Amino acid sequence: MLNKIVPYQERDHDKVIDIWYQAVCHTHAFLTDEDIEFYRQMLQNGALKEVEIWLEVNENNEPVGFIGLDGTKIEMLFVDPQYHGRGIGSRMIRHAEKIKGSHLQVDVNEQNDGACTFYQRLGFVQIGRSERDSSGRPFPILHLVLGS
Template sequence: MLNKIVPYEENYHDKLIDIWYKAVCHTHTFLTDEDIEFYHQMLQNGALKEVEIWLELNENKEPTGFIGLDGTKIEMLFVDPKYHGRGIGSRLIKHAEKLKGSNLQVDVNEQNDGAYTFYKRFGFVQIGRSELDSSGRPFPLLHLVLKS
């Protein structure tokens, strides 16, 4: 079996939390340990159940990355850092586009240049900015939409 995108199942929960944690530590260098712990608790306490999650499994049926959708909005996209650069994020976005159409939106942290560059390559363009993140914390967000 090659890589396969499947819907969320409860038995993947801890592995997805682990992927999130590794990815955030790797890419969100502007966050303090306390910030990461704050968001980690949110995820542990059910944030994954509030969105539609799709994950990619490798040939060993282990999750390598996941995307969380709320309607046409990408709420989260995280790939295990040891699998970065292998097209997992791209495949997950294409999967979301197939499911939801081409009017996808996403918010990225302004300080996360890698994420902004990644989404720009797909044709996402900035349509706005917020000073605070969705938790009211001082991490500015760039609001992006996919231009088809």
């Protein structure tokens, strides 16, 4: 049975936090343990309620990745590292495009080479750059938009 994309439900909260944590530890080598804990607390304490979340679930209906949307902006996209390279992120982007249109935007950490390459491969182009992230921390952010 193929994976499917389903709406987030509150019962998935802890698994989504775990996917986020595992993915960040695997892909954000530039963050310290303290940085990761700072962002984890933000997510744990309500950031998930501020976005529209879709999950990709496996054949056992267990979440393996998620995308968080605010209108046409991708606020978060994380895949369990055990499932990296299986097309989950690409499928979630296509799902977002299907429900939100082709003018998707995303901010990505400049130091996260894998994510930068992933979004460029899918047709996103850089339209700006910020020296600090949305929390004011010194992690440069690239602003990308899906090319037309």
